[in-house]
Amino acid sequence: MSEFQKDIERIKNPENIRAALYASGPTTLMRAFERDPTVIRLVRGGSKVIPLISAEISKNGLKLDAITLCCFAYVLQKTDAVAAATVLRPLFVQAMRNPDPFFVYFAAHVLRQDLKLPFKPDDPQYTLGELHETLAWVERTKKTEQRG
Amino acid sequence: MPDTLITGFFSAAGTPLEIWQRDPGVVPDPDPKTCEYIHFDLSVENLGHTKRYNCWGFTFLPRRYWLSRTAVDTLLQDNCDPVPDGSVQVGDIIRYRDYTNTTQHTGRVWQTDGSGHATWIRSKWGPSGEYIHAPLDVPSIYGTNLAYFRQKAPLRGDAAETNKIAELWIKDSPTDNGEQGVRAPWWTSPDILVDAFPFDGAPDVNPVFDHPNRVWAVVHNRTNQRVDNVYVRFYWADPAAGLAPSSWNPIPSSPGHPNPVGPISINGYSNAETDYVEWTPTASPAHQCLLAIAHINDNPQDSNNPDPIVYPFEIPWDSNIAQRNVHVMPLENGSNGELSINIGNPSLKAKEVTGSINAVLTFSPSLPLIGFPRDIRPLMVSISLNKTPGAPLKSWDKIQKIEGRFIPDNLYHGERAIAGLTLRKLTFLPKKPHRLGVKITVPRDALKGSVYYLHIAQTVFGMVTGGYTVVVVVV
Numbered sequence: 001m002s003e004f005q006k007d008i009e010r011i012k013n014p015e016n017i018r019a020a021l022y023a024s025g026p027t028t029l030m031r032a033f034e035r036d037p038t039v040i041r042l043v044r045g046g047s048k049v050i051p052l053i054s055a056e057i058s059k060n061g062l063k064l065d066a067i068t069l070c071c072f073a074y075v076l077q078k079t080d081a082v083a084a085a086t087v088l089r090p091l092f093v094q095a096m097r098n099p100d101p102f103f104v105y106f107a108a109h110v111l112r113q114d115l116k117l118p119f120k121p122d123d124p125q126y127t128l129g130e131l132h133e134t135l136a137w138v139e140r141t142k143k144t145e146q147r148g
Numbered sequence: 149m150p151d152t153l154i155t156g157f158f159s160a161a162g163t164p165l166e167i168w169q170r171d172p173g174v175v176p177d178p179d180p181k182t183c184e185y186i187h188f189d190l191s192v193e194n195l196g197h198t199k200r201y202n203c204w205g206f207t208f209l210p211r212r213y214w215l216s217r218t219a220v221d222t223l224l225q226d227n228c229d230p231v232p233d234g235s236v237q238v239g240d241i242i243r244y245r246d247y248t249n250t251t252q253h254t255g256r257v258w259q260t261d262g263s264g265h266a267t268w269i270r271s272k273w274g275p276s277g278e279y280i281h282a283p284l285d286v287p288s289i290y291g292t293n294l295a296y297f298r299q300k301a302p303l304r305g306d307a308a309e310t311n312k313i314a315e316l317w318i319k320d321s322p323t324d325n326g327e328q329g330v331r332a333p334w335w336t337s338p339d340i341l342v343d344a345f346p347f348d349g350a351p352d353v354n355p356v357f358d359h360p361n362r363v364w365a366v367v368h369n370r371t372n373q374r375v376d377n378v379y380v381r382f383y384w385a386d387p388a389a390g391l392a393p394s395s396w397n398p399i400p401s402s403p404g405h406p407n408p409v410g411p412i413s414i415n416g417y418s419n420a421e422t423d424y425v426e427w428t429p430t431a432s433p434a435h436q437c438l439l440a441i442a443h444i445n446d447n448p449q450d451s452n453n454p455d456p457i458v459y460p461f462e463i464p465w466d467s468n469i470a471q472r473n474v475h476v477m478p479l480e481n482g483s484n485g486e487l488s489i490n491i492g493n494p495s496l497k498a499k500e501v502t503g504s505i506n507a508v509l510t511f512s513p514s515l516p517l518i519g520f521p522r523d524i525r526p527l528m529v530s531i532s533l534n535k536t537p538g539a540p541l542k543s544w545d546k547i548q549k550i551e552g553r554f555i556p557d558n559l560y561h562g563e564r565a566i567a568g569l570t571l572r573k574l575t576f577l578p579k580k581p582h583r584l585g586v587k588i589t590v591p592r593d594a595l596k597g598s599v600y601y602l603h604i605a606q607t608v609f610g611m612v613t614g615g616y617t618v619v620v621v622v623v
Contacts, residue, residue, distance in 0.1 A: 019288070019289050021273075021274060021275060021276050022273040022274040022276055022287040022289060023274045023289065024202035024203045024204055024214075024217070024252075024253065024272075024274045025202070025204075025217040025252075027250050027252065028252045028253070028274070028289055028290070031246060031252065031289035032289050098150050099151070099153065100150075100151040100168075101151060101168050101214055122250070123248065123250055125216075125217050125218065125250075127166070128153070128166060
């Protein structure tokens, strides 16, 4: 098992991101990721990490803990924003059927950057209206791609 | 339980709030600084780790729900006013922002120093525990950009609904405006009423002994939504300043008059009087203390309770709870009055606490409209501790500042401080209260109809933890 794979396994238990357990919202959670050594190591892993996280998301999807999913979204976005959007798009659509106070915001943060919708790099907190706007744009883009 | 968005909660300006109902499960928190809830039966519950509420839920909808940050920024704008550091009061809101100037955390000011700066905060740390901590003793992700706010209005509900949100309130003092952190003398509730035998249906100033007295309360609802199933629980205690939760005795139920009384319904922005309980004080002390707790239930984990009790037995902290420690003494010119009260350990768990006792004598003209007389004739008051020789109160001119926050600016309208005394560095032990003897002499030339208040307050760690007020009316 590679060191990055070990880090991913570690992130799958959100208690290993100590400060994440004090977060009351997605922006506070982002601050926890910014200073967590495991997360920092994964972000530095760059392109080597993307397939590992993508595989984990494909395998377990929304069965993963919401904080773990947020962390994966954060690492992917920091590493390759376009690849992050590709991986997270179907998961966001699925998650919006039963939204939660963390993951849908991180996923929307990635997708809004990709869709060139207004977004603040340091703040993944959106209104419910913005979440639904993101969903509408994702679905519209999907239809366009299907037609094209 | 899946996370669910719930609707029907609004800021004072009518903005809908983003609120989540989350898994209500609780895991006990081993951290020794975690907060506890004291039930009516005095059993203690570790509030634990839970996703049910976050810091913002603790601040604005205590222990019920998980609020979104967008809701908090809305509430800070619509329901609160900024407070400059240096004017901070207990109960104010502290807001933490990080280097991006984004709100990351909120809590309530639990204690201040004498200069209006927060010294202790109570807050919930995400899905982790609820803690009392120094302002900057928090996870670094919350940031260090601190600001303070005072909540001026409660949240609102959908007026077409009932029992979703309530703000029950029994006044702590005549000047209580319903917000948290009411300042002393918070033991002078005008909403706890006593009709002494023989009954005439009108409130009396003092209870009578060895006869039934009728005790009831006025309960207000500060929100716009009707609330049902409200109960009020009544307690009595021996005359004291510094009462632990275990010092309060439930008034026994009598046929047709159960304690707690209820259920009653209270319309939005309205109030209601409860039925009465029958109380027959038989103990020898001249006066006894009364406590009333308005509640829907005693379950701190019930998200559906429209107004949970947040700080049981913490009178100044919880608007649902009020205390009446007022003893009215009619005295003639030249006569004497005496009484004694206990000053005990106010904590349920601490083996001993150290603090002080402050006494402030104030004067109020019988007709405030005509102003103060040029020459106020002060009562002669001496205070003895545990049968030591009594020490006279000093003139107020000599006492520029009294320890702690118990200063006469916080007292009733129309009062003027004229004398005071502080007894410092006292140790308060459980079940071994200090006995405070008070001797009052009315000068022969005092104006008839004058009203004097002697406020006696216990202060521990800079907080007023109990008090007793003697009202002397010159007849």
